[in-house]
Amino acid sequence: MTTPDVRARRIGTEGEPVVVIDHFVPDPHALRxxxxxxxxxxxxxHYPGIAASLPDSYMRDQGALIATIAKQVxxxxxxxxxxxxxxxxxTMAPSALSIEQRLPHVDAVEPGRLALIHYLxxxxxxGTAFYRHRSTGFETIDASRRDPYFAALxxxxxxxGAPESYIAGDTPLFERITRIDGVYNRALLYRSSLLHSGEIADGTSLGSxxxxxxxxxxxxxAG
Known part of the structure; x- marks a missing residue:
């Protein structure tokens, strides 16, 4: 059985850590x-799609590794x-997106929040891209930055104006600081205050x- 391969890297001028975990679960096919x-x-x-419940075993099996990374990184x-x-x-077609769904976003501004994405x-x-807001230079948005950020935005x-589709790369408003490929059974763990967006390339299946x-x-x- 292949064990998880955990690598931490710092991105952008703010040096925020993003953890890349390959071979995250032993049997990704069973999850599918x-x-x-x-x-x-x-x-x-604001997620442009649909969602469903996980098996109870998912967090029971992966929780210890996530907690270790949260502590060490x-x-x-x-x-x-x-x-x-x-x-x-x-699942949402580009023509149906709201303005918010066409821009990078943060998942939370509260301290001690982490986000996970696991590609299946x-x-x-x-994959997932991380961005810098050009006019403020912000790469993260916490409670103290929220009001000035949205005023500038x-x-x-x-x-x-906003992009006409899913954001993919640099725009007049945002600079992409890094992109991490959505490799099968790879997971990312990062602070929820990081500006980011899914990379939804042209031709991506948007079926349900x-x-x-x-x-x-x-x-x-939350920690």
Whole structure:
């Protein structure tokens, strides 16, 4: 059995850590089989697609590794609590996206929050990109930056407009600082305050079938 391969790297001028974990689970195929049996509904939280429940074993089996990384890389030694974890599939056509869904975003501005994405598509269909907001220079948005960031962003949108599709690379508003490929059975762990977006390339299947669509697992944690 292949053991997880954990690598931490720092990105951008703010030097925030992003942890890449290859071979994250022993049997990703079993997760895909389980995903195909679930009932999916709107994901909410501005996610451009649908979501379904995970098997109970997922966090039981992966929780110890996530907690170890949270302590060793992110300095979260007081313990980690699960806020939410689910299967997710991007299904929304570019023409149906809201402005928020066409821009990089953060998952939370509160301190001590982490986000997980686990890629479950055997043929790579894009990964995750991290961004710098050009006019402020921000790569992370915490509570102290939230108001000035959105004020600047609204000025930028009034001047330049938003992308017409899923963001992919540099724009007048944002600079892509790094991109991490969505390799099968790879997971990423990063602070929820990092500006990021899924890389949804042209030609990506936007169907709702978990066997053929862009199936991932997303998780959110507090420490």
């Amino acid at each position: 089989v389980f995903a195909a049996t679930q009932d999916y509904g709107p994901a909410g939280r 992110f300095g979260m030694s007081a313990g980690l609590s699960l806020l939410e974890a689910r299967f997710s599939i991007v 598509v055997p043929d790579e269909t894009g 609204n000025r930028d949108l009034a001047k330049h 079938d978990p066997q053929t669509g862009r199936l991932t697992i997303t998780g959110f944690f």
